[in-house]
Amino acid sequence: METRSGKNIVMIFGATDTGKRIYEEIKDENRVAAFVDEDSSKWGAKIDDIEVKAPAEIPDMQFDYLYIGVLTYYRQVRALLKSMGIPDEKIIGRYVEVPTYARIECLKSIRTLLDEDGVEEGAVAELGVYRGDFAKEINKVFPDRAFYLFDTFEGFTAEDCDMEMEKGYMDKNRTGYFSNTTEQVVMDKMKYPSMCRICKGMFPDSALQIDDVFCFVNLDADLYAPTLAGLEFFYPRLVKGGILLIHDYFSKAFHGVKDAVKEYCDKNEIKYLPIGDTLSVAIRK
Ligand SMILES: C[S@@+](CC[C@H](N)C(=O)[O-])C[C@H]1O[C@@H](n2cnc3c(N)ncnc32)[C@H](O)[C@@H]1O
Numbered sequence: 448m449e450t451r452s453g454k455n456i457v458m459i460f461g462a463t464d465t466g467k468r469i470y471e472e473i474k475d476e477n478r479v480a481a482f483v484d485e486d487s488s489k490w491g492a493k494i495d496d497i498e499v500k501a502p503a504e505i506p507d508m509q510f511d512y513l514y515i516g517v518l519t520y521y522r523q524v525r526a527l528l529k530s531m532g533i534p535d536e537k538i539i540g541r542y543v544e545v546p547t548y549a550r551i552e553c554l555k556s557i558r559t560l561l562d563e564d565g566v567e568e569g570a571v572a573e574l575g576v577y578r579g580d581f582a583k584e585i586n587k588v589f590p591d592r593a594f595y596l597f598d599t600f601e602g603f604t605a606e607d608c609d610m611e612m613e614k615g616y617m618d619k620n621r622t623g624y625f626s627n628t629t630e631q632v633v634m635d636k637m638k639y640p641s642m643c644r645i646c647k648g649m650f651p652d653s654a655l656q657i658d659d660v661f662c663f664v665n666l667d668a669d670l671y672a673p674t675l676a677g678l679e680f681f682y683p684r685l686v687k688g689g690i691l692l693i694h695d696y697f698s699k700a701f702h703g704v705k706d707a708v709k710e711y712c713d714k715n716e717i718k719y720l721p722i723g724d725t726l727s728v729a730i731r732k
Contacts, residue, residue, distance in 0.1 A: 454476065454477050454478045455477050455478070455511040455512055456478050456480050456509065456510045456511050457477045457478070457480065457510055457514060458479070458480055458482070458483055458508060458510045458512075459481075459483070460482075460484075460513060460514065460515050460517065461515065461517035462482040462483075462484040462489045462492070462494060462499040462516075463516055464698055464700035465516045465517060465518050465543060466484075466516025466517070467494060467699070468516075468699070468725075469514050469542045470482075470494065470495070470497075470516075473514065477512075479497055480509075481497060481499070481500045482497060482498070482500070483513075484499050484500075485501075502531075505531055506532070511537065512539050513528065513538055514540075515538065515539065515540045515542070515544075516542065516543065518543050518546065518547065518726075520578070520580075521540060521544065521547065546724040549725075550581070550722065550724040550727065551581075551584050553692075553723065554585065554588050557588075557663060557690050558588045558663075561662055561663070561688065564688045566662050566686060569663070569685075569686040569689055570592050570594065570595060570659045570660070570661050570662070571592045571594050571595070571663040572595040572596070572663075572664045572681065573585055573596055573665045574597040574598075574650055574664070574665070574667065574668050574673060574677045575597070575598060575665075575666065575667035575673070576596045576597065576598040576600075576667075577625050577628055577667075578627075578628045578633065579596070579632065579634075579637070581665060581667065582594075582596055582637070583636040583637055583638065585663070585665065586639050586643065587638050589663065590638070590642065591642075592642065592662065592663075593642055594637075594639075594644065595644045595646055595657065595659070596633060596645050596646060597650050597653055597654065598628070598646075598647065599648060599649055599650075600626075600628055600629060600630055600633075600647050601626050602622070602623040602625040602626030603621050603623060603625060603670065604622065605620075606672075607649075607668075607670045607671075607673060608621055608670075610670070610671060610672045611670055611703055614703060616702045616703040630645050650668065650673050650676060650677065650680075651676040651677075659684070660686050660689075661681055661684050661685055662689045662690070663689065664677075664681045664689075664690075664692070665691075665692045666678070666691065666692065666694065667693075669694075669698075669701045669704065670703050670704070671703025671707045672707075674703065674704050674707035674708065675707035675710060678693075678707065678711040678712075682715070682717070682730070682732070687732055688731065688732065689731070689732050690730070690731050690732075691729065691730045691731075692722065692727050692728070692729050693719070693728050693730070694726055695726050695727070696708055696719075696721075696726065697721070697725060697726050697728075698726055708728065712730070718730075
């Protein structure tokens with residue numbers, strides 16, 4: 448089904464940072480008929496004059512292709528589309544699947560580097576676990592290391608969101624975003640559960656009792672305050688040769704992450720590099 452101009456009619460699932468990035472890349476060659484998002488507060492809003500619709504409207508829409516534009520839960524979106532009877536050949540996932548794959552491959556290469564360099568000491572950690580989709584990869588790659596999993600398991604805190612709004616990183620209060628998870632949801636995904644230490648609560652308070660050093664840490668809390676706190680807590684506890692990843696440095700939605708990284712790294716004269724997943728940077732001590 449092409450338009451008279453020969454363009455495909457497409458939809459983008461995700462009125463998100465990622466969805467908007469995809470839109471910018473494909474808009475000249477396609478006619479984007481709608482964005483779709485599960486967040487009801489976005490329904491009816493417009494992005495570049497294109498309406499955001501509810502997922503329930505998808506079966507009534509005419510389109511050639513649907514681009515998945517969410518990173519964190521793209522597998523669930525693919526499953527949802529399948530359950531709606533959207534054929535696989537109409538679903539385009541490469542914009543989110545390739546970065547996800549790149550991040551996992553980077554993690555495996557980090558393990559190889561640590562082993563080659565004889566980094567034998569150190570636990571691993573993730574700050575911002577959500578539903579455990581990247582955490583399960585960390586656990587798989589580091590089966591022999593204690594794994595600390597930090598999250599409120601109740602989404603963004605009011606305190607962090609107040610700070611985001613005060614600093615102009617957030618246009619509306621997003622307290623409780625990412626609250627649709629539990630420790631059990633996360634633990635059910637872990638291949639080596641005995642190595643996992645769930646640290647529930649607001650970081651950095653949730654880390655007060657921890658007296659350990661780390662060889663690998665992933666910071667993925669999205670916001671300025673926990674990212675800065677994560678750097679302040681983990682960088683000094685990173686063993687020599689240890690590696691710290693920070694997700695969302697290049698995000699257009701979560702501007703606070705970049706500022707937190709710049710603030711900490713400039714002050715401490717630390718350099719960082721992109722890892723090729725479109726969002727993260729890495730620091731090696
Ligand atoms: C984008 S999600 C993490 C996604 C996850 N790493 C993945 O790859 O699937 C961000 C998470 O950070 C958590 N978070 C944000 N600020 C926090 C804080 N101060 N303390 C603990 N968790 C926090 C949120 O609850 C949310 O679950």
